[in-house]
Amino acid sequence: MSMTDRIVLSCTCEGTMAPDGAALARAGCGAEAAAHQLCRAGLDRFRAALATGQPVTVTCTQEAPLFREVAEAEGAEQPLAFANIRETAGWTAEARLSGPKMAAIIAAAAEAPAPFNVVTMESRGVALLIGRDEVAIGAARDLAESLDMTVLLAPGAEVAPPRSTDFPVLQGRIRTARGHLGAFELTVDAYAAPDPSSRRMLRFGPSRDGATSRADIVIDLGGGAPLFPAPELRPGYLRADPRDRAVVADLVRRAAQMVGTFDKPQFIDFAADLCAHSRNRITGCTRCLSLCPTGAITPAGDSVAIDPMICAGCGQCAAACPTGAAAYALPEAETLARRLRAALRAWHAAGGDSAPRILFHDAAHGEALIDASGRFGRGLPAQVIPLAVNEIIQIGPEALAAALAYGAGSVLILGAARPRHDMAGLHATLDLVATLCAATGHEAPALIETDDPDALEDALHALARLPVRAGRSAFLPPNDKRGLLVMAVAEMNRAAPSPAERIALAPGAPFGAIVLDTAACTLCHACTGACPAGALSDNPERPMLRFTETACVQCGICAATCPEKAITLAPGIDFAAWDQPRRILNEEEPFCCTRCGKPFGTRSGIERVQAKLAGHWMFAGAAGAARLEGLKMCDTCRIEAVVTEGFDPHAPDQRRVRTADDFRD
Numbered sequence: 001m002s003m004t005d006r007i008v009l010s011c012t013c014e015g016t017m018a019p020d021g022a023a024l025a026r027a028g029c030g031a032e033a034a035a036h037q038l039c040r041a042g043l044d045r046f047r048a049a050l051a052t053g054q055p056v057t058v059t060c061t062q063e064a065p066l067f068r069e070v071a072e073a074e075g076a077e078q079p080l081a082f083a084n085i086r087e088t089a090g091w092t093a094e095a096r097l098s099g100p101k102m103a104a105i106i107a108a109a110a111e112a113p114a115p116f117n118v119v120t121m122e123s124r125g126v127a128l129l130i131g132r133d134e135v136a137i138g139a140a141r142d143l144a145e146s147l148d149m150t151v152l153l154a155p156g157a158e159v160a161p162p163r164s165t166d167f168p169v170l171q172g173r174i175r176t177a178r179g180h181l182g183a184f185e186l187t188v189d190a191y192a193a194p195d196p197s198s199r200r201m202l203r204f205g206p207s208r209d210g211a212t213s214r215a216d217i218v219i220d221l222g223g224g225a226p227l228f229p230a231p232e233l234r235p236g237y238l239r240a241d242p243r244d245r246a247v248v249a250d251l252v253r254r255a256a257q258m259v260g261t262f263d264k265p266q267f268i269d270f271a272a273d274l275c276a277h278s279r280n281r282i283t284g285c286t287r288c289l290s291l292c293p294t295g296a297i298t299p300a301g302d303s304v305a306i307d308p309m310i311c312a313g314c315g316q317c318a319a320a321c322p323t324g325a326a327a328y329a330l331p332e333a334e335t336l337a338r339r340l341r342a343a344l345r346a347w348h349a350a351g352g353d354s355a356p357r358i359l360f361h362d363a364a365h366g367e368a369l370i371d372a373s374g375r376f377g378r379g380l381p382a383q384v385i386p387l388a389v390n391e392i393i394q395i396g397p398e399a400l401a402a403a404l405a406y407g408a409g410s411v412l413i414l415g416a417a418r419p420r421h422d423m424a425g426l427h428a429t430l431d432l433v434a435t436l437c438a439a440t441g442h443e444a445p446a447l448i449e450t451d452d453p454d455a456l457e458d459a460l461h462a463l464a465r466l467p468v469r470a471g472r473s474a475f476l477p478p479n480d481k482r483g484l485l486v487m488a489v490a491e492m493n494r495a496a497p498s499p500a501e502r503i504a505l506a507p508g509a510p511f512g513a514i515v516l517d518t519a520a521c522t523l524c525h526a527c528t529g530a531c532p533a534g535a536l537s538d539n540p541e542r543p544m545l546r547f548t549e550t551a552c553v554q555c556g557i558c559a560a561t562c563p564e565k566a567i568t569l570a571p572g573i574d575f576a577a578w579d580q581p582r583r584i585l586n587e588e589e590p591f592c593c594t595r596c597g598k599p600f601g602t603r604s605g606i607e608r609v610q611a612k613l614a615g616h617w618m619f620a621g622a623a624g625a626a627r628l629e630g631l632k633m634c635d636t637c638r639i640e641a642v643v644t645e646g647f648d649p650h651a652p653d654q655r656r657v658r659t660a661d662d663f664r665d
Helices: 021-026 043-051 064-073 086-090 099-109 134-143 245-256 287-291 316-320 333-349 366-376 397-405 424-440 453-461 481-494 526-530 557-561 603-613 621-630 635-645
Strands: 007-009 056-058 080-082 118-123 126-131 148-153 169-178 184-192 211-215 217-220 237-239 260-265 268-270 297-300 303-306 326-328 357-362 384-389 410-415 446-449 502-504 512-516 536-538 544-547 567-574 583-587 590-592 599-602
Touching: 007 043, 021 099, 043 056, 043 064, 064 080, 086 099, 086 366, 099 333, 099 384, 126 134, 126 211, 134 148, 134 245, 148 211, 184 217, 217 245, 237 245, 287 297, 287 316, 316 326, 316 424, 333 357, 333 384, 333 397, 333 481, 357 366, 366 384, 366 453, 397 410, 397 424, 397 481, 410 424, 424 446, 424 481, 424 502, 446 453, 512 544, 512 583, 526 536, 526 557, 557 567, 590 603, 599 603, 621 635
Parallel strands: 007 056, 056 080, 126 148, 126 217, 148 169, 217 237, 357 384, 357 410, 410 446
Antiparallel strands: 118 260, 169 184, 184 211, 268 326, 297 303, 502 567, 512 567, 536 544, 544 583, 590 599
16 A cells, blocks of 8 residues: 555644654655644644545554544444654754654555464463472462462471461472463372471471473472573473572562463464475474574474464574474564655655664653653664554564665664573574675675663664665565565675676575586486475476576475485575576486387486396396396386296295395496
8 A cells, every 4th residue: 555545633732842844745755744733732633534435544552442443433443543752853953854764664654464363271270389488388378269279399398287277288390381361271290289297397208200280370489490491481480599589579478469361372383285394204494493582383293383382483484494383473574664665765755864773662661761761761773663563572674674775784683681481593684695795895884782772872873874775675575485585685796886697505495506426327216306495396398407597495304315325505696597487406317218219218317227147147148138228118018028038036946045135226
């Protein structure tokens, strides 16, 4: 939908800022004069816009709840969008120059995300509290009115017997744990029940290993190693140092609220048929497995499986997935590319006199810093366009390449000084795109890690202004992630200051070719059957091996599958090869049956089989030579020849000691 089909309502926020009406009009982001107080005295302007039935964008996020309430009361059904141009542009030291940025922010906000699915977890309040001392008993006592409590004390714990058994107190040591809120299952060793006659300290009876405990909530006050990777991200698992009473008290408060039905987004859309993890029990791509911080991804035959209940939504798997099998949903890659396209087109249409810099940030950390900078400091420079995502590590190379292709001078990513997630995936993405930038003349992307708005200001205001590039792409992003990745990189190169023909990449990159030893290749096509991405293909009409370079994800399954070891991987980009739909790697004339003339194989394949069997006793002598010639016949003619000859390898005169060589190909 064009911005001209949308009504944009802006506001001076009681005269504290001045939206650049001329710049917004040039970009199609609003022709009406800004209201003085849209959320109060000017609310009728909003009602009038709703009455038209057109989509509406309001350049205020602070009062979004009020505008939504009014729209609901008016029975309006058209989509609403909200853009923050106040803290990001209007309340900044360079507000006078920020008209193009305002237009960019408004245009990006109009690109609505696709709907996403949610998963539901249900907790009935059955809680297992793991502890080692009286702190655990006290916490369980505080929670007993809200939750169905069981306490599991570590062997050797010295705890006085409770005066009344309000909840079970058991002994045990956790061997394994799995699950999530509403569905935890733990294996317990040294499991024992207390003796009811315990006097000074709890004494426990005979113990056993391998007991199973199920719970909706697990509260860990044991003070040892966490039961799960990335424990703070596991739904329903609450852990604290028992020595920190304030933290324990907060944990008790949170645990008491974890009863009922809880919805969480299904962060990753997964298409198993696109996954390049494995084929024929040969492992290929493992990028997501090594990046997932919570252990939500596990091998599952030819693909992997992603447990949406455990997934914490960091998005590293989607950013690293070379095939698009794992795609992030908040927002999806196509939506992010559309927002970039809309923002940068609006910037240039509004008359931006420099190449803008895109600043990706998350909602929780980044917005707080940007708001603080706008309210108390200089704010963002006029050339910096902020763009929010759910998690910065969801940003893949396709988004960075698309931003540069659409005309951004550079891409910046704002992260926390102490990140919540492991950043290995993001650093790999930045390294890949930096290599592409070095080869094409673009400025490499940069990561700014700070929790200080003043430090953010200093870093951004120190950046030089970049000239506008004449060559900018306007491609429409496709809705498949692999297609977007390939197109974005190709367009980034076409719009580059110095376009490249070839770019060498490090092993593990999502692009590359295969090098084929044609002398060793027999065109058996084991590789084409194993290739999960369809990069290798045959030709039904003649013996041929074809390769589509844009489809190759460098998973290595073809090289591991090839019986002749004729394939090696060559990571990199050959843009000329990208423009070819398929190129022929090997081709032979078909070998025709010497009896009936039917094509049934290749000459090199037949000759290789003959060479391997030449020393076998069944093919020795004059009769054996005739049998070797029979290998040049198709299956039908070969059977007829064997029947005519009457050869029986099990006949008495053929009996002899068999060796392993008799059963080799």
